[in-house]
Structure formats: structure tokens, C-alpha cells
Amino acid sequence: MQDIIIIKAIDYIKEHLDEDLTVEVIAEHCHFSKYYFNRLFKSIIGESVYAFIKRLRIETSAFQITREYDKSITQISSSYGYSSSNYSTAFKKHYGKSPAVFKKNRYKDKIISNDLTYCADLTDKDYDYYNSRMKLVELTDVEVVYQRFIGNYVNLKNYWREFLDKHRIYYNDESIQFEISYDDPILTNPNRCITDVCITTSKPIKDGCNTMILTGGKYMMYEYEGSNKKIFETFQGLLGIWSINTHYKMDFKSRKIITKYNTINHNCNYFSFDIYIPII
Numbered sequence: 001m002q003d004i005i006i007i008k009a010i011d012y013i014k015e016h017l018d019e020d021l022t023v024e025v026i027a028e029h030c031h032f033s034k035y036y037f038n039r040l041f042k043s044i045i046g047e048s049v050y051a052f053i054k055r056l057r058i059e060t061s062a063f064q065i066t067r068e069y070d071k072s073i074t075q076i077s078s079s080y081g082y083s084s085s086n087y088s089t090a091f092k093k094h095y096g097k098s099p100a101v102f103k104k105n106r107y108k109d110k111i112i113s114n115d116l117t118y119c120a121d122l123t124d125k126d127y128d129y130y131n132s133r134m135k136l137v138e139l140t141d142v143e144v145v146y147q148r149f150i151g152n153y154v155n156l157k158n159y160w161r162e163f164l165d166k167h168r169i170y171y172n173d174e175s176i177q178f179e180i181s182y183d184d185p186i187l188t189n190p191n192r193c194i195t196d197v198c199i200t201t202s203k204p205i206k207d208g209c210n211t212m213i214l215t216g217g218k219y220m221m222y223e224y225e226g227s228n229k230k231i232f233e234t235f236q237g238l239l240g241i242w243s244i245n246t247h248y249k250m251d252f253k254s255r256k257i258i259t260k261y262n263t264i265n266h267n268c269n270y271f272s273f274d275i276y277i278p279i280i
Contacts, residue, residue, distance in 0.1 A: 004210060005030050006044050007148050009037070010194070013049075014182075017056055018079050023049045045150070058094045059187045061087075065103045067244055073099045111186060111236055117154060118185050120233035122241065130242035133223065139216040139276065144178055144198035145170050146210050152190045153181065153232075156197075157266060163197045167209075170201035177261040178214060184239070185232075215255050219276040220248060227269045238277065251278040 012029050013021060026049060027037035041049050057080040064076045077087035077099070091099045111120040145167055149159045156179075164171055176199065183193040198214070205211055224234055243250055255278035263272035 003044075003148070004208075005032065005037075006041060007210065009041060009049075010045075010052075010148075013053055013056065017053070017060060020081070021053055054090075055094070055192075057081075058090060059183070062091070062095065062099075062102065062187050063184065065099055066240075067250075069244075073103065111240075113185050113190060115190060117152070117190055118232045120236040122233065122237055125237050125241060127241055127245040130222070130237055131246065134242065135221045135223075137219050137221045137276070139214075139219055141216045142176075142178075142200060142214045143211060144200055144214055145205060146196045146198035146212055148210070149195045149197065150192060151195075153185060153193055153195065154190075156195065159195060159197055164199075167199065170203050170205070170209075171199055172202070174200075174202060176200045177264070179259040179261070180214075180256050181235075181259070182256065184235075186236075214258055215278075217251075217255065218279050219258070220246075220279055222275040222277070223272075224275060225270075225272045228271060231271070234275070238275065243277065248279040251280045254278075 009026055009030050012026055023038055024034050027034045030037060032040070038049060041052070045052060047055070061076050061080055064071070065073050068076065073087075074084050077084065077091075080087075082090065088098055091102070095102055097105075110123070112118070147159075147163045147166065149155075151159075160177075178198040178200075180196040180198070181193065182195070185193055196212075198212075222234070222238060224231065257278070258276040260274045260276065261271070262274065263270065265271070
């Protein structure tokens with residue numbers, strides 16, 4: 001029950017991040033008192049509602065200023081309620097550099113997270129490298145059973161084990177495994193990254209089980225095959241090189257990037273999956 005409340009709250013915050021959000025409004029949306037909701041949120045997430053909103057606004061704007069070149073930093077920051085000076089101060093406090101410097105240096109040939117866990121070498125990669133491997137597809141809506149995890153992506157194997165142990169009654173040979181990763185560990189503290197692990201099922205779903213619809217529509221698909229060492233690099237290339245230079249317009253407001261697993265072999269460190277990037 002508590003997980004469902006927090007998921008509902010986080011989704012609401014993400015969908016209304018550029019609006020005037022208050023604890024009262026979010027608590028009311030979740031049908032709980034402000035006092036109870038505030039305590040519950042902090043006990044599970046590890047930060048207050050206001051701190052969570054403030055962090056998400058900075059991190060989401062950071063993603064935008066490195067992609068939306070048709071908008072100025074001031075335009076992007078003002079959409080989240082910041083004045084130019086206040087935004088620069090808050091941004092520098094969070095990332096240790098000004099928005100302008102961050103924008104200029106974000107996508108270099110080599111990208112390394114602050115904790116050195118994630119590394120991407122894009123020296124020999126360009127737009128044509130990724131674009132030649134992209135395929136336009138049309139997906140239909142899919143209902144999935146899912147569980148949300150907050151933590152480092154390096155723990156995905158453990159997340160899946162916990163999820164499948166808990167939901168084994170829904171899993172069979174025909175189940176399809178999906179994953180939605182909401183954060184970039186370069187922009188977000190790796191230990192605060194959000195992931196939804198999901199499966200399809202042909203069995204009746206019990207009340208209280210978390211379900212959602214993976215929204216269909218037009219997507220650009222990229223097929224990945226290889227070890228887990230190049231997964232982070234692939235996502236950085238797709239978002240930092242391909243999506244910035246393609247003529248397609250991304251639809252990150254209403255849909256998310258979806259990963260669909262085809263083969264998972266931890267013993268051989270081999271993974272095959274399709275990455276679906278939503279487009280308009």
C-alpha cells in the first residue's frame with residue numbers, strides 16, 4: 001500500500017514539475033493528510049517532498065539545457081519558477097559549476113560519473129553510427145506488472161531477482177521483460193536513480209499489485225547486443241549524440257524510454273535488448 005502511494009506521488013510530481021507544487025496538493029492527490037504523507041514520503045525516499053521537487057527540477061532542467069538548443073538557459077529555468085540568478089546559484093550548488101559551463105562541457109568524448117562507476121568513451125562515435133542502427137517502429141499499449149526501485153543501476157540484477165521472486169505467480173515463458181530507467185547517473189546521484197522493472201502476464205492480476213500501461217505509439221528502436229560494460233555508453237550516445245542531431249522530435253513529456261529484453265545471460269555477461277525512444 002505504501003509503495004503504491006509513493007509511486008503515485010512521484011509520478012504526479014514528475015508530470016507537474018513545471019507547475020506550482022505543494023505538499024498539500026500532492027497529499028490531496030494521494031488522498032492522505034499533509035502530515036502523514038510528508039512523514040511517509042521522507043521515511044521511504046530519504047528526503048523531504050520539497051527537497052525531492054527541488055532536486056528533480058534542477059536535474060530535469062540540466063537534461064534540457066544540454067538538449068534543447070532552441071531554448072535559452074533562462075527560458076528553461078524560468079519554466080521551473082527560477083529567476084536567472086537564483087537558478088545559477090542553485091545549479092552551481094548542485095553540480096559545482098554554472099549552467100553555462102555545464103551546457104558547454106556536458107557531452108564530451110569521454111563521460112565519467114563523479115563516483116567513477118559509469119564511464120563512456122564516445123571518441124569513435126558520431127550521429128551516423130547510431131542513426132544507421134535506428135529503426136522506426138509502432139508499438140501498441142502493453143499492460144505490465146511492475147515494481148519500482150530507487151538506487152544504483154549496478155544493482156539491476158538484484159532488483160530483477162527480488163521482483164521475480166515476489167511476482168513469480170505472474171511469470172511464465174511467454175512473459176516479456178521491460179525496464180524503464182528514469183534518470184541519468186551523470187545528472188542524478190547514482191544511488192537515487194529510479195527504475196521500474198516490468199513483465200507482461202497472461203494470468204489474472206490480484207488487487208493491490210502494481211500495474212501500468214506502457215504507452216504505444218511511434219518509437220525509434222535501437223538493438224543492443226553485448227556485455228553490460230557498454231550499456232551506459234550506448235544510452236549516452238543515443239541521448240547525447242543521436243537525439244540531439246536527428247530531425248525527429250522526442251516525446252519525453254508523455255512517454256518514457258523503454259528497454260525490452262530479448263536475452264539475459266549473467267553467467268556469460270551477455271545481454272540482448274531493444275531500446276525504444278518515443279518520438280512525435
